[in-house]
Amino acid sequence: DAKTTQPNSMESNEEEPVHLPCNHSTISGTDYIHWYRQLPSQGPEYVIHGLTSNVNNRMASLAIAEDRKSSTLILHRATLRDAAVYYCILRRPNTDKLIFGTGTRLQVFP
Amino acid sequence: DTGVSQDPRHKITKRGQNVTFRCDPISEHNRLYWYRQTLGQGPEFLTYFQNEAQLEKSRLLSDRFSAERPKGSFSTLEIQRTEQGDSAMYLCASSPRDRTNTEAFFGQGTRLTVV
Numbered sequence: 001d002a003k004t005t006q007p008n009s010m011e012s013n014e015e016e017p018v019h020l021p022c023n024h025s026t027i028s029g030t031d032y033i034h035w036y037r038q039l040p041s042q043g044p045e046y047v048i049h050g051l052t053s054n055v056n057n058r059m060a061s062l063a064i065a066e067d068r069k070s071s072t073l074i075l076h077r078a079t080l081r082d083a084a085v086y087y088c089i090l091r092r093p094n095t096d097k098l099i100f101g102t103g104t105r106l107q108v109f110p
Numbered sequence: 111d112t113g114v115s116q117d118p119r120h121k122i123t124k125r126g127q128n129v130t131f132r133c134d135p136i137s138e139h140n141r142l143y144w145y146r147q148t149l150g151q152g153p154e155f156l157t158y159f160q161n162e163a164q165l166e167k168s169r170l171l172s173d174r175f176s177a178e179r180p181k182g183s184f185s186t187l188e189i190q191r192t193e194q195g196d197s198a199m200y201l202c203a204s205s206p207r208d209r210t211n212t213e214a215f216f217g218q219g220t221r222l223t224v225v
Contacts, residue, residue, distance in 0.1 A: 034213075043114075043201050043216030044153060087152055096141055096205070097166065098214060100152030 004088045009105040012078045020073040020104055022088030027068050032091045034098065035062065035073050037084040044087065044100075047073065083108045114217035116202050122223045123192055130188045131220045135204030142185050143214065144177055145201040146170065153201055159185060192224045 005023040012018045024033065034049040048055055048062045050071075055062040061074040075082055087103040115134040123129050135142050140161050145153035156175070158166045161182035171177075174192075179185040189196055199221050203214040 041218075043203070043218050044214075045216065046213035049213070085152075095166075096158055096160075097143065097155040098145075098153075099155065100145075102150070102152055 004090060004101050006086075006088055006101060006104045008102070009107065011107045011109065012075075014080060014108055014110050015077050018075040018078045018082070018106065018108075020075075020086050020088075020106065021070065022072070023070050024088070024090055025069045027090055028092070030093055032093070033062065033064060033068075033071050034089040034091050035060070036087045036089065036098070036100075037082075038087070038103070039081075039084045047086070049091075078106075078108045080108050080110060082106065114202055114204055114215050116200075116217035116220050118220055119218065120221045120223075122225060125194060125224055126191055128188065128190045129192060129222065130186050131200055131202075131222075133185045133187070133202030133204075133217060135184070135202070136206075136215055138206065139204035139215070140182065140207045141205045141214075142179055143203045143205075144185070144187050145203065145216075147199040147201060147219070148197075156187075189222075192222075194224050197222055197224045 032051050035047040036044040037047050038044045048060050050062045063072045085103040085105050087100050089098050117132045142159045144156040147153040156168050156171050157177050159179040162179050174190045177187045199219040201219045203216040205214045
């Protein structure tokens with residue numbers, strides 16, 4: 001299973017943008033990049049996913065490097081409710097399991 | 111539909127006892143997954159069902175663990191002869207039938223404590 005590398009923790013102030021990086025240098029051509037987040041005492045929650053092009057949805061944006069060896073999850077205006085562990089996951093089309101790493105713990109300060 | 115439902119939310123059991131957890135996926139989701147999460151770690155994949163067929167099992171799933179999904183609806187995860195190392199959060203997720211990548215919806219989990 002392809003591996004991702006993320007910083008253990010990051011901090012942000014409320015209403016500021018947050019850029020959460022992920023390295024995935026061993027990504028294959030068909031791997032999708034998925035992001036999930038896990039709030040305290042909750043199950044993981046889907047955030048966004050993409051293959052090659054940048055993606056936007058109501059929760060976040062995903063910027064994918066041209067060589068696909070890294071990506072960045074962008075929260076445009078952090079809120080206190082965005083404090084969570086964010087997981088960057090590579091998912092092959094022919095498998096359905098998600099392989100989680102240890103993720104990035106995001107702290108948001110008022 | 112209120113999402114993926116897991117029961118119980120918490121379970122405390124004595125070492126050596128058997129426990130069973132239930133997961134009700136989102137209706138019409140034909141794919142169902144079980145994960146285990148220990149403190150400070152990301153969830154680890156245990157097993158996956160498509161309808162009633164168990165298609166993949168992790169090496170983490172020892173002989174003491176068994177999962178079923180009769181009739182392709184709810185699923186149960188049983189742990190026999192529990193050990194202290196089984197203490198963890200057990201998460202269930204479901205996803206709809208789709209040929210491309212799609213999101214998985216997770217339940218809130220069952221927290222198991224083996225004493």
